[in-house]
Every structure is written in structure tokens, then in C-alpha cells.
Amino acid sequence: MRQENVGLATYKGYVLDDFQRxxxxxxxxxxxxxxxAPTGVGKTLIADYLIEKAVAEGKRVIxxxxxxxxxxxxxxxxxxxxGEEQVGIITGDIVVNSNAPVLMMTTEIYRNMALTDPARAADIHYLIFDEIxxxxxxxxxxxxxxxxxAPxxxxxxxxxxxxxxxEQFTGWLSxxxxxxxxxxxETHRTVPLIHRFYNFGTGIASxxxxxxxxxxxxxxxSDHRQLVHAIRKHYLxxxxxxxxxxxxxxxAKELLREPSFLGREAVDRVQKTxxxxxxxxxxxxHASFTLLSRLLHKGIAFHHAGLLPVLKDLVEELFEQGLVKVLYCTETFAVGVNYPVKSVCFLEQRKFDGRSLRPLSAQEYMQMSGRAGRRGIDQRGYVFTLVANPDVVELxxxxxxxxEPIGSQYRLSCNSILNLMRRGMEEQVAIAYRSSFAQYLNHRERSRLEHELASCETRRVELLGYICMAEGQDNCPVQYRRMQSKLRxxxxxxxxxxxxxxxxxxxxxxxxxxxxxxxxCPPVTQNRCRRAKRQLGKLQEEATFLxxxxxxxxxxxxxxxxxxxxxxRLGHLGYIDGNxxxxxxxxxxEINFQEILITEFVFAGMLDELTVAEICSVLVGIDYSARYSDFTSRQRLPFLRN
Incomplete structure (x- = not known):
């Protein structure tokens, strides 16, 4: 949906693009x-405007x-x-000023608020989903x-x-x-991307x-150090x-062997921070802080979800100041965080997703590569893919x-059912399913399949009109010739x-x-009959598949x-009695993952004698995310195969 460019021409000193207006x-x-819109063209400016508008109007926004x-x-x-009094944050790590007009939180926390505290959710006027x-x-x-x-x-x-x-996604939302x-x-990138590959035998190449x-x-x-050396002069x-x-x-530790990426003044700033x-x-x-200190003094760092929050803050702060020149990171760093760079390097094109080692999707690649190119600083952004294996078969x-189109992961959980029951909204279960993106996609897919089946039936009737009543019988000229050939x-x-x-x-x-x-039957009629019969067979296969x-x-x-x-099942386990x-x-x-297992731990008294650190260790084990090495270790260690 589009409309004429009206309203503001500038905001925060920026001349607004058409899509922003x-x-x-x-x-x-x-x-x-x-x-x-592509990463780096100014989507978040729209969210900034909405938040400032809400604060000015005395409305709350999440x-x-x-x-x-x-x-x-x-x-x-x-x-x-x-101002500090206007803004709050609620995450799994921290709660600050939770009654502020503007609240930052993870999506799961808002979902819990909508289900368990509807009065508080009703006080919200605007809801922003970054990386929806x-x-x-x-x-x-x-x-x-x-x-x-959401109300x-x-x-x-x-x-x-x-x-x-x-179009599908917006249709469902509507x-x-x-x-x-x-x-x-918006499809145009303000800073265009140049996509290249790197191998030690070719250098940077298409x-x-x-x-x-x-x-x-x-x-x-080839390895990552050779790639970093190749881009060191012009692409950091x-x-x-x-x-x-x-x-x-x-x-990151291996790159310590390279000369420092920072000058003396930059090193002093890093040391101060x-x-x-x-x-x-x-x-x-702290071991990770000690290691990061060595790396950061040379303009190198690493960032992943397993780092302590304070260490992630440290890396992000120095990166934002331009004091980190090479950052090794997992894909979480590409999710919305506004830290653009001159270049992005992919050290592999495959990833382990918890189930299998698979190629990157186009969506994942675009999300990460979009960080390359700093608006107002770089004329172009650069994306390099390391070709480490000389025997590579396919890139x-x-x-x-x-x-790729997005789908739905909507499913019923014990937690969501219990919360609906707490709110007296059991009747909302059917409504929730009918309202889900999964059902919307299913309905559209059902309509499409039914339409294609109807088209198959129309085509089938049309083809039957070309096939005479004698088709397949002995007096059919085609069948008669086959009998004569068999006789000879x-x-x-x-x-x-x-x-x-x-x-x-x-x-x-x-x-x-x-x-x-x-x-x-004349030859033309016979040929048309044969073609129609062949097409009818293919059509019946298609109809069966549909x-x-x-x-x-x-x-x-x-x-x-x-x-x-x-x-x-909840009734058998003693979680509910009727309604x-x-x-x-x-x-x-109140628990949003493995709710049954954790509840049984609590009621069995298994956590009573544990310290806070020990309880955290147990919870980490419960919410463990599989790694590729968990699946390959059996191949490396013979005793595990038994």
C-alpha cells in the first residue's frame, strides 16, 4: 500500500527518504x-519517530x-x-524503571505480559516489533x-x-x-553491496x-587470517x-599473531575503558575479561550469546567507538543491532541449526551481509566469503x-493453555488457532489446492471430450492395430x-x-485421441498429488x-482439576520453557538444597542447545559409539 509523500521532509537532521515519509x-x-527495507537505510528512524511522538502525547509504547x-x-x-525517567528495560538479565512510558523488552516478555497481565498490556498504545x-x-x-x-x-x-x-504477511496482520x-x-540500498569471494590462490575474486x-x-x-590480511588495508x-x-x-586468539590494528592513541582509549x-x-x-583485554588492545574481539552481559556491553561500546577493527561473532550480532561496518566476512556458508549441518538461507545471508556499508561514510559495502577448501564442489x-517466504511456528504449549485458563479465556483456544499465521497460510494453501483441483477436473472433462467411446476397446483403430501387431x-x-x-x-x-x-477414425482424430489419453494420465497423477x-x-x-x-495430560499430572x-x-x-520438567523438579524438592549457581547450572542443562560437535563426537571417540 502506498500513498503520496506527505508530512515531514527532515527528522533529526536527516533528509527523509520517500519510504520513511x-x-x-x-x-x-x-x-x-x-x-x-534493506539493512542500513533507516528503518529504525521510523521507530524513533513513533516513540518520540508517543512520549509527547503522553502515551505508552513498547x-x-x-x-x-x-x-x-x-x-x-x-x-x-x-531522559532516564522516560525509559525502562525488562530482559532476562535486568529490570530498570518497569513503569516508564517507553519500555524496551524481548518479545517473549511482552507475550507473557499480554497473557498474564492484561490490565498492564491494555495501558499500551503502540507496539514495535523489530526484526519481525x-x-x-x-x-x-x-x-x-x-x-x-495484544488489545x-x-x-x-x-x-x-x-x-x-x-503481501501474505500483511494480509494476515490485517x-x-x-x-x-x-x-x-523499499528495495534500494543507499550504500550498495559488492559481493566477492576469497581464496589464497586467487585473492579477492568474483x-x-x-x-x-x-x-x-x-x-x-585458506583460513580466516589470510582473508583478514587481504582486507586489512582497505576494508576495515x-x-x-x-x-x-x-x-x-x-x-580471535589466532589473529593475535598479526600486527596490531590500532594506533597508540586508540590503545590508550581501549585501556581506559x-x-x-x-x-x-x-x-x-575473570578469564574471558583477561582474554578480551589482550585482544582489544590489538583491535580484535569476539561476541556471542554465551558471553556475560557486561562483557558484551564492553565489546559493543568499543565497537561503536570504532576501536574494534575485526570482530568475530555469531549471527546474533546481525539481528537489529545498529553497528554497521565497511565489510562483512563469511567464514563458511554452512551452519548447524541444532538438528543438522545445512547451507545458509538467503534470508540469513542478507540479514548478516546487510551490516556492511556505513551510510554517510562508505560509498560501498563489501561482503567477502572465504573459500577455505580447495576441493570445494559448489559455492x-x-x-x-x-x-525465502516466512512461515509460522505457532503451536500449543502447556504454558499457553494454562495462561488462557488463568484468564478464563479457554474459549480463545479455537480463536487463537483461527487467528494464527499458520491457519491463515493453511487457508490460503487450501484455497489454492482446491482451485487447482477444480482446474484439473475442468481439464479432465475437456480431455474426455477428445477421447471416443471406443477408446481402449477392440474396435478402437489404435487398439485394433496393436492386436494385429501382437498377432504377427x-x-x-x-x-x-x-x-x-x-x-x-x-x-x-x-x-x-x-x-x-x-x-x-481419420488419422487426425486418432492422434488427438492418443494425445488426450497421455495428458489425461498425467492430469490424474497431478490431481492425486494435489x-x-x-x-x-x-x-x-x-x-x-x-x-x-x-x-x-495436565489433569493426569495434577496441574489442573477440571477448569x-x-x-x-x-x-x-509462569515458566516459558520446559515448564513441566522444571515444575516437577520444584515439587520433588530437587532444587531445595542447591545454591543459586547450582540451580542456574541445572537450568542451563535443561535449556541446552545442541552443537554440531555433539553429533560428530561419536565419530571421533570410539567408546561413545557403544
């Missing part, structure tokens, strides 16, 4: 808006983000611009329930750079929110040049994405791939072998052929059946 105009009209790093960054930004495409992640249920259960008066602003089916949600799309070198056997074994600062926390640390953090948080004896040019073959075989059973078969077939008077896909789509009855099974929530159920409703 369109989005702000929709916000001024009180509309919900989805903004899709800014949700998929990761704590982004929540922390926005909290620091708005605390500086709006996370609705298709393993955590996507939090996004869907936040959207479904109707709340207006939404969704920001993303990587949604392949925007349906579930019962309002026409505006869509603003994919075509890499493929030619591969065919000539000119590729060499750089993000080097590695999809393993351990590799981030190990590769390190001393401030060390004194403030008593970090001098993907992600710059030419379309972004039998006669040749009988003349050769003189077997009695062949003689009997020949006489029987001769009698059958002589009794037939074939229809006198019917199988249609029958496999889940229905509302399937959803309600699952709901009843979970509720029955009454018991003590176990009250506790489980």
Missing part, C-alpha cells in the same frame, strides 16, 4: 504499519526485540535522548501470540529487511488485527573467477561471522537468490519354435481379430484435538 504519514493517521543486545542498545539510545521476521524462528510462537492477544486499540509497527512473502495494516516497501580457478586446480587451502572495520561460539573465540569496566564490575580475575552466490509377433514365434501352446494362442488371437470391425497435499493440511478439529490431549488450576499449574504458567 510514507511510513510516518501512516503513523500520523493512526495506522499500523509494516516496513520492509519496543520489542528478539535479542537482549538490541534491547540494551535501544535502551541506552533512548535514555540519552528522552523472527515470527518464523523456533521462538516464533511468542511473536504470534503477542500479535494475536485491539494497540497499533503495531513491524520492521524487517528479510520477508519474502510480504485480518487478525481487524484493521487495514499499511505496507511500506564467483566466476573462483570457479575458473577451481577447474584449473589453482585454489589453495569488519565483522567475521562464524557459526560456533568456540570458533569465534579460537579464531577496560579499567573502567574492570573496576566497576570487579572483572580483573552459492546468495546475492542473486530470492529471499506370435505367428513369427510359432513358425520359429513350433510349440503347441503358441499355436493355441495364435488361433485364439486370430479369432478375436477377425471378429472385430474397427471404427473408421488431493494428498490437501488432505495433509491440518484443520481446526486437529488443533482442538491436540488441545484436549494436552489438557487431559481449576492447581498449585503445579500456577507455577508452570
Amino acid at each position: 510514507q511510513a510516518l504519514a501512516f503513523i500520523e493517521q493512526g495506522r499500523s504499519v509494516i516496513v520492509s 519496543y520489542t526485540a528478539p535479542i537482549k543486545a538490541l534491547s540494551n542498545q535501544k535502551y541506552r539510545q533512548f535514555k540519552a535522548s528522552l 521476521h523472527f515470527i518464523d524462528s523456533d521462538r516464533g510462537v511468542a511473536w504470534e501470540e503477542s500479535i494475536i492477544f 485491539r486499540h494497540v497499533r503495531l509497527l513491524g520492521l524487517s529487511a528479510t520477508i519474502g512473502n510480504l 485480518e487478525v488485527r481487524q484493521e487495514p495494516v499499511a505496507l511500506v516497501v 564467483l566466476t573467477e573462483i570457479n575458473k580457478a577451481s577447474r584449473r586446480g589453482e585454489l589453495r587451502a 572495520p569488519a565483522l567475521c561471522f562464524s557459526f560456533s561460539r568456540r570458533q569465534c573465540v579460537d579464531r 577496560l579499567k573502567e569496566y574492570g573496576d566497576r564490575y570487579n572483572l580483573e580475575d 552459492t552466490d546468495y546475492s542473486k537468490r530470492a529471499i 509377433g506370435l505367428q513369427r514365434e510359432w513358425l520359429r519354435y513350433r510349440r503347441r501352446y503358441l499355436e493355441r494362442k495364435c488361433r485364439a488371437l486370430e479369432a478375436q481379430v477377425s471378429a472385430v470391425i474397427p471404427k473408421n 488431493a494428498e497435499r490437501l488432505s495433509a493440511l491440518p484443520t481446526a478439529d486437529d488443533w482442538l484435538e491436540r488441545y484436549n490431549r494436552i489438557k487431559q 481449576e488450576i492447581l498449585a503445579r499449574g500456577e507455577l508452570a504458567s
Whole structure:
């Protein structure tokens, strides 16, 4: 949806682009808006405007983000611009000024608020979803329930750079929110990206040049240090994405062998910041702080979700000041955090997703590569992919791939059912399913399949009109010729072998052929009949495939059946008694992962004698995310195979 460019021409000293002016105009009209634009073109400026507008009008606004790093960054930004009393933050690590007009939080926390504290959620006027495409992640249920259960008066602003089916997504939002949600799309990057590959045998090269070198056997074994050395002079600062926390640390340590990336003045600034953090948080004896100190003195760092929050803050602060020139990081650093660089390096094109080692998706690649190119600083951003293996068989040019459409990860959980029961909203289960993005996509897919099946039936009737009534019978000219051909073959075989059973078969077939008077169909009609029969066979196969896909789509009855099974299980376990929530159920409703297991631990007294540190260790084990090495260790260690 588009409209004329109206409203503000500048904001915060920036001349607004057309898509920003369109989005702000929709916000001024009180509309919900989805903004899709490449990373680095100024999507967050729209959120900044909305937050300042809400504060000026005395309204409350919540800014949700998929990761704590982004929540922390926005909290620091708005605390500086709006004042400490106007801004608060709620994450799993910290709660500050929770009643402030502007709250930063992760999406899961807002979802919990919407389900467990509807009075507080009703006080919100605007809800901002940064990186809203996370609705298709393993955590996507939090996004869907936040959207479904947000009060109707709340207006939404969704920001993303990587949604392949925007029309579908906006259509669902309009349906579930019962309002026409505006869509603003920008496809042009202010700072264009240059995509290149690197191998020690070729240097920085295009994919075509890499493929030619591969065919000539000119590729060499290469590593990240050689890549960093190649880009050191012209392409720093750089993000080097590695999809393993351990590799981030190990590769940063390996780069210590290189000369420092910082001058004396920059080293002094780093030392000052390190001393401030060390004194403030008593970090001098912490192993990760000691290692980061060595790295940061040379302009190197690593960043991943397993770092202590204070150490992540340290790295982010120095990176923002331009004192980190090479940062080894996992993909979490690319999620919304506004730390653009001159170049982005991919150290591999495959990642372990907790289940298997798979190629990157175009969405993941675009999300990470979009960090390259600093608006107002760089004329171009650069993306380099390391070709480490000289025997590489296939490389993907992600710059030419379309972004995949997003789907739904919505599912019923014990936690969501218990919370609906607590709020007396059991009847909302069917509504929640009918309102989910999954059901919206299923409905559209069902309509599409039914339409294609109807088209198949129409085509089938049309083809049957070209096939005469004699088709497949003996008097069909085509079938009659086949019988004659078969008879001649039998006669040749009988003349050769003189077997009695062949003689009997020949006489029987001769009698059958002589009794037939074939229809006198012209050749054109016969050819058309044959073609129609072949097409009819293919059409029947297609119709069978479509019917199988249609029958496999889940229905509302399937959803309600699952709901009843979970509720029955909760009753057997002592979490509910009919529609009454018991003590176990009250506790489980407040836990958002492995709620049944943790509740059983508590009621069995297994945590009673543990220290806080020991309880944290148990919870980490419960919420453990599998790593690729967990699956490959059996191959390396023979005793594990037994």
C-alpha cells in the first residue's frame, strides 16, 4: 500500500527518504504499519519517530526485540535522548524503571505480559516489533501470540529487511488485527553491496573467477587470517561471522599473531575503558575479561550469546567507538543491532541449526551481509566469503537468490493453555488457532489446492471430450492395430519354435481379430485421441498429488484435538482439576520453557538444597542447545559409539 509523500521532509537532521515519509504519514493517521527495507537505510528512524511522538502525547509504547543486545542498545539510545525517567528495560538479565512510558523488552516478555497481565498490556498504545521476521524462528510462537492477544486499540509497527512473502504477511496482520495494516516497501540500498569471494590462490575474486580457478586446480587451502590480511588495508572495520561460539573465540586468539590494528592513541582509549569496566564490575580475575583485554588492545574481539552481559556491553561500546577493527561473532550480532561496518566476512556458508549441518538461507545471508556499508561514510559495502577448501564442489552466490517466504511456528504449549485458563479465556483456544499465521497460510494453501483441483477436473472433462467411446476397446483403430501387431509377433514365434501352446494362442488371437470391425477414425482424430489419453494420465497423477497435499493440511478439529490431549495430560499430572488450576499449574504458567520438567523438579524438592549457581547450572542443562560437535563426537571417540 502506498500513498503520496506527505508530512515531514527532515527528522533529526536527516533528509527523509520517500519510504520513511510514507511510513510516518501512516503513523500520523493512526495506522499500523509494516516496513520492509534493506539493512542500513533507516528503518529504525521510523521507530524513533513513533516513540518520540508517543512520549509527547503522553502515551505508552513498547519496543520489542528478539535479542537482549538490541534491547540494551535501544535502551541506552533512548535514555540519552528522552531522559532516564522516560525509559525502562525488562530482559532476562535486568529490570530498570518497569513503569516508564517507553519500555524496551524481548518479545517473549511482552507475550507473557499480554497473557498474564492484561490490565498492564491494555495501558499500551503502540507496539514495535523489530526484526519481525523472527515470527518464523523456533521462538516464533511468542511473536504470534503477542500479535494475536495484544488489545485491539494497540497499533503495531513491524520492521524487517528479510520477508519474502510480504503481501501474505500483511494480509494476515490485517485480518487478525481487524484493521487495514499499511505496507511500506523499499528495495534500494543507499550504500550498495559488492559481493566477492576469497581464496589464497586467487585473492579477492568474483564467483566466476573462483570457479575458473577451481577447474584449473589453482585454489589453495585458506583460513580466516589470510582473508583478514587481504582486507586489512582497505576494508576495515569488519565483522567475521562464524557459526560456533568456540570458533569465534579460537579464531580471535589466532589473529593475535598479526600486527596490531590500532594506533597508540586508540590503545590508550581501549585501556581506559577496560579499567573502567574492570573496576566497576570487579572483572580483573575473570578469564574471558583477561582474554578480551589482550585482544582489544590489538583491535580484535569476539561476541556471542554465551558471553556475560557486561562483557558484551564492553565489546559493543568499543565497537561503536570504532576501536574494534575485526570482530568475530555469531549471527546474533546481525539481528537489529545498529553497528554497521565497511565489510562483512563469511567464514563458511554452512551452519548447524541444532538438528543438522545445512547451507545458509538467503534470508540469513542478507540479514548478516546487510551490516556492511556505513551510510554517510562508505560509498560501498563489501561482503567477502572465504573459500577455505580447495576441493570445494559448489559455492552459492546468495546475492542473486530470492529471499525465502516466512512461515509460522505457532503451536500449543502447556504454558499457553494454562495462561488462557488463568484468564478464563479457554474459549480463545479455537480463536487463537483461527487467528494464527499458520491457519491463515493453511487457508490460503487450501484455497489454492482446491482451485487447482477444480482446474484439473475442468481439464479432465475437456480431455474426455477428445477421447471416443471406443477408446481402449477392440474396435478402437489404435487398439485394433496393436492386436494385429501382437498377432504377427506370435505367428513369427510359432513358425520359429513350433510349440503347441503358441499355436493355441495364435488361433485364439486370430479369432478375436477377425471378429472385430474397427471404427473408421481419420488419422487426425486418432492422434488427438492418443494425445488426450497421455495428458489425461498425467492430469490424474497431478490431481492425486494435489488431493494428498490437501488432505495433509491440518484443520481446526486437529488443533482442538491436540488441545484436549494436552489438557487431559495436565489433569493426569495434577496441574489442573477440571477448569481449576492447581498449585503445579500456577507455577508452570509462569515458566516459558520446559515448564513441566522444571515444575516437577520444584515439587520433588530437587532444587531445595542447591545454591543459586547450582540451580542456574541445572537450568542451563535443561535449556541446552545442541552443537554440531555433539553429533560428530561419536565419530571421533570410539567408546561413545557403544
